[in-house]
Amino acid sequence: MAKAKAPRRTLESYTVKSINKSVRGKPPSLPFAASRSAVGRRSSSPSRAFFFFFLWPVPSLRSVGDCVLMRPSDPAKPSYVARIDRIESDGRGTNVKVHVRWYYRPEESIGGRRQFHGSKEVFLSDHYDIQSADTIEGKCTVHTFKSYTKLDAVGNEDFFCRFEYNSSTGAFNPDRVAVYCKCEMPYNPDDLMVQCEGCTDWFHPTCIDMSVDEAKRLDHFFCESCSAEGKKLQNIHSASRLVADTKVDTKRRRR
Structure with a gap:
């Protein structure tokens, strides 16, 4: 008789015991590959480039609603940005999975990056996924457009979002924003x-x-x-x- 699987438990938070970093050099072993379920967007095979990961022991608590940076399968690409919607584990408290909602960068959208898109701009998409909690690199902050423009200094973990993005149709919400200048372009906070x-x-x-x-x-x-x-x-x-x-x-x- 097959042994019944233990029910999975929903967690309010999860402690990331180590953060993976990529370093250029000769790899002692192939890096862990984190896949995303978007067909044609991410490769699930490990990269063979000369990079390796080491563990930086910084305990860090992650909770539902947090925005996080997640490790891509290709070390040459920037970290993925996601919002944690749910955290769950197996009955023994191991094999922790996170249910996330992805943020897309402008170059990942159907229309691509345009002149008015900021370097730290991301779009909240309708693309949901389940990932291993081990792929979390660290916490980040996705600001509203207004609060981002008021920051005295922008750090590596600071992003902003002013659009929601439909990954199937390429549509944005809102579909209209204020334009400025003679060129009639939306505001880019980098300029x-x-x-x-x-x-x-x-x-x-x-x-x-x-x-x-x-x-x-x-x-x-x-x-x-x-x-x-x-x-x-x-x-x-x-x-x-x-x-x-x-x-x-x-x-x-x-x-």
Whole structure:
């Protein structure tokens, strides 16, 4: 008679006892391969490049709702970003699995990376997966777009998300965002922009024939439209004063 499998237990948290790091060099053995279930996206075979993993003994607690970095099968690729939705183990408390929801980088989406995508931008996808907890490298933070732009310093573990992504259709939610500058592009927090004091719109220095160094030295800035409007108003005001002065002189001469 076959022995019944022990039921799996749901855990609130899991302690990562060691974090795997990749180091260039001659491998003592083939690295562990972590696969993802997206067909054609990730290879499940171990890489034979000259990299090896060593264990960095840093105990770290991971909980449901945490965002984590997960080890890819190819050491040359950046770590995957995921959100933990559930943690479970077998009856003995071993063989811990994590149910995750993947974040996609722009280059992993159907449309690819575009000019306005930030270097630390990720999309919350509808792609769910189950992975071994041993593939967790460490914790990261996925900020909202607004909170990310307010960071004084951006670390390696900081990311931001402003879109949800449908991995089957390539659709984004929201499908529209505010655009800025003459190029009418969404805001990229990696790029310097200057704000017009007239219309309060933002502009890339290159779009207004200005270098980044010149933009950094600006104390005040008015865009071309606001400058033209300002000159127009100034000319109207000067003409009005000239007419008024002419009328006064005429009255004086009549006396």
